[in-house]
Amino acid sequence: MTDAVSTDKPPAAETAPPVLKLTGLSHTYTGQRRRTTVLKQIDYSFERGVFYTILGPSGSGKTTLLSLASGLDRPTAGTVAFDGVDLEEIGLGRYRNRHVATVFQQYNLLTYMTAVQNVTTAMEITKVRARHKKARALELLEQVGLDRHHATRNVLRLSGGQQQRVAIARALACDVDILFADEPTGNLDEDTAEGIIRIFRDLAHERNKCVVVVTHSQQLAARSDRTLTLRRGKVSSR
Ligand SMILES: Nc1ncnc2c1ncn2[C@@H]1O[C@H](COP(=O)(O)OP(=O)(O)OP(=O)(O)O)[C@@H](O)[C@H]1O
Numbered sequence: 001m002t003d004a005v006s007t008d009k010p011p012a013a014e015t016a017p018p019v020l021k022l023t024g025l026s027h028t029y030t031g032q033r034r035r036t037t038v039l040k041q042i043d044y045s046f047e048r049g050v051f052y053t054i055l056g057p058s059g060s061g062k063t064t065l066l067s068l069a070s071g072l073d074r075p076t077a078g079t080v081a082f083d084g085v086d087l088e089e090i091g092l093g094r095y096r097n098r099h100v101a102t103v104f105q106q107y108n109l110l111t112y113m114t115a116v117q118n119v120t121t122a123m124e125i126t127k128v129r130a131r132h133k134k135a136r137a138l139e140l141l142e143q144v145g146l147d148r149h150h151a152t153r154n155v156l157r158l159s160g161g162q163q164q165r166v167a168i169a170r171a172l173a174c175d176v177d178i179l180f181a182d183e184p185t186g187n188l189d190e191d192t193a194e195g196i197i198r199i200f201r202d203l204a205h206e207r208n209k210c211v212v213v214v215t216h217s218q219q220l221a222a223r224s225d226r227t228l229t230l231r232r233g234k235v236s237s238r
């Protein structure tokens with residue numbers, strides 16, 4: 001027996017808004033003598049479950065774009081929306097604390113702390129509900145290739161590449177919707193960088209996060225799902 005064919009269409013699935021949407025995004029820095037327009041009317045939507053890379057020459061505005069998209073700075077014109085809601089409505093501070101984690105180009109670690117303390121502090125700020133925060137922090141540090149011996153040292157006594165990995169572990173510790181990373185593998189050897197790339201891909205593909213990584217590395221870009229290139233204030237994608 002065959003089921004009667006229903007002529008009723010299923011209710012149209014409501015398409016969810018993109019996790020992050022940039023609309024007419026422009027940014028100009030105003031110095032004492034001149035103004036520099038870095039981003040010009042950028043429209044782009046980022047989705048959950050996708051690993052993006054952003055390429056572009058030095059000075060093309062990659063870090064600026066991340067600052068606006070992560071709510072660290074306000075655009076001169078245009079809007080940034082998270083899940084369809086303007087960041088101005090959510091509140092920039094609230095957005096930063098609850099929904100995004102960033103690996104900064106300059107790491108921005110708390111230099112009077114150890115690696116593990118840097119990670120547990122981030123967990124506290126973003127209200128991660130891990131019962132054993134220190135154990136979880138050590139596990140994440142190990143995942144990025146930092147053993148217990150280094151994890152319990154003051155971060156100023158770590159190498160550049162080791163500090164970079166602490167910054168990555170700190171961002172991974174925050175269970176957020178979007179992970180931004182600015183040149184996260186710049187100071188890492190090939191094998192370590194490969195391990196980090198794999199972690200980013202898994203975050204997007206297995207945990208449905210939106211991962212946005214700025215890089216100069218073609219190797220990293222080739223491993224991402226979508227690549228954006230910033231040039232002369234505009235973005236092109238492939
Ligand atoms: N706070 C600021 N005040 C004035 N100009 C700035 C400021 N920050 C960045 N700029 C200028 O904006 C432009 C874009 O800078 P940005 O840091 O976004 O580039 P980038 O693509 O990240 O470069 P890199 O690959 O070297 O990190 C540059 O010309 C820079 O000099």
Ligand SMILES: [Mg+2]
Binds near residue numbers: 062064
């Ligand atoms: Mg930069």
